[in-house]
Structure formats: C-alpha cells, structure tokens
C-alpha cells in the first residue's frame with residue numbers, strides 16, 4: 230500500500246470538515262478528489278501534507294505513520310503540495326522562484342550561507358541545475374528570466390508545478406490546478422499532469438472541472454459534507470446515484 234488514509238477526521242469548532250474518511254492513493258496513478266464547495270477537499274489535502282493535524286485517524290506513507298509529522302518532514306519524505314500562484318514571488322524571476330524549491334533537499338545552513346562554504350556553493354549549483362531541468366519539463370525555459378509579475382496565469386501555474394517538482398517529490402498534491410484559466414490552457418495543463426504521472430510521480434488533485442477529471446483521473450474519491458460518498462474509476466463515479474444526486478445535480482456530464 231502506498232499512501233493510506235484511515236478513518237481521518239478534522240473538526241473546526243462545531244464543523245466536521247472531514248469525517249471518518251478512508252482512502253488509498255495509488256502509486257504512479259492520477260488520483261482525484263471532487264466534491265461541492267465546502268465538502269472538505271482542501272482540509273483533506275492539508276491533513277495529508279501536515280498543514281493541519283487531524284482530530285482523529287491515521288495517515289500511512291509506504292507503511293510509515295506520518296500523521297503527526299510536521300509539514301517539512303512530510304515534504305522531505307517526498308510528498309509535495311503546490312500552493313496557489315499567489316504564493317509566488319512576483320518581483321523575482323521564474324528561475325529564482327524555482328531555485329527556492331530545491332533548497333528543501335539541501336543541507337546548507339546559515340553558517341554555510343554567510344561564509345559561502347564549499348557545501349553552500351555546491352548546493353547552490355545543484356539547485357540551479359535542478360531549476361533549469363524542471364523549467365524545461367514544464368515548458369518554461371524561454372521564460373526563465375522573466376519576472377513572475379509579467380507572465381500569464383497559466384504560466385504561473387506551470388511555475389507552481391515546477392516549484393513542486395524541484396523538491397523531487399514522489400507524490401504531488403495539486404489544489405485546483407486549472408482554476409481561473411481557459412479551456413485550451415486547461416488542456417495543456419492536463420497534458421503536463423499526464424506527463425508527470427508518466428515519469429512515475431503519483432498525482433493527487435482537487436478539481437472542480439468534472440469533464441477534465443473524468444478524462445484525466447485513474448481513480449476518484451467524492452466528498453460531500455466531509456464524508457466520502459463514493460470512490461472508484463471515472464466510469465463508476467459517473468453512474469453512481471449518490472454522486473449524481475449530491476454533486477452533479479442530476480447530470481453526470483456537467
């Protein structure tokens with residue numbers, strides 16, 4: 230078993246944002262989580278990546294209990310989360326933004342940085358090489374020196390992907406990767422997600438665009454009011470009565 234979530238719950242005051250959810254993320258696959266607004270999707274992501282601690286339940290990654298590990302330790306194990314494009318440094322270049330991602334994997338400390346030790350210089354070089362490699366992977370080499378403030382929304386999303394890839398992850402969590410971009414651009418980003426999966430990176434994404442999910446995902450979990458109401462292949466989800474009623478409003482092709 231790769232990443233296993235057991236009876237996970239998170240309560241905020243009186244709100245049960247995630248209730249008793251069991252879920253398995255399959256290695257090398259595109260796993261998706263869908264559900265109406267407020268269903269608990271972001272909370273679920275934040276629990277797995279260690280941003281929130283669960284009220285109860287367990288998360289196991291490759292057999293290791295990561296439930297109570299801090300977010301940086303979870304990231305070091307190879308679990309990466311993309312953040313909204315608003316987390317990028319607008320006044321820095323695309324390249325500089327991505328270099329930061331790789332620093333998670335390096336060992337230099339403040340002493341190394343101040344005294345420019347050999348280790349610092351070597352690791353800085355490695356971070357730069359990695360940044361160039363991931364920028365090429367996401368198709369942004371030509372924009373490496375452009376300020377983030379001056380690139381399109383879709384390009385910013387690619388920078389956010391590159392940032393996650395620079396940490397050399399095993400699993401990438403994508404939170405609404407195509408929100409706020411047009412259908413053509415959505416298509417381009419879907420292709421990039423498939424390319425990541427083909428490289429052996431496990432994908433887990435939250436998305437509102439049902440059509441896109443149906444063609445992209447290998448496996449889908451549906452949350453409603455914090456509870457898992459269905460799990461299965463796109464075909465299974467498409468004809469699941471509970472899902473149609475709760476989420477698709479009677480039209481599975483919405």
Ligand SMILES: Nc1ncnc2c1ncn2[C@@H]1O[C@H](COP(=O)(O)OP(=O)(O)OP(=O)(O)O)[C@@H](O)[C@H]1O
Nearest residue numbers: 241244245246264265266267268269270271272273
């Ligand atoms: N930090 C928090 N403090 C209090 N309540 C929260 C917090 N985060 C989420 N909630 C509540 O938990 C519930 C689930 O929210 P969550 O953001 O996880 O849903 P979601 O499915 O991601 O929604 P959306 O699709 O709108 O992003 C909501 O009722 C929300 O108001």
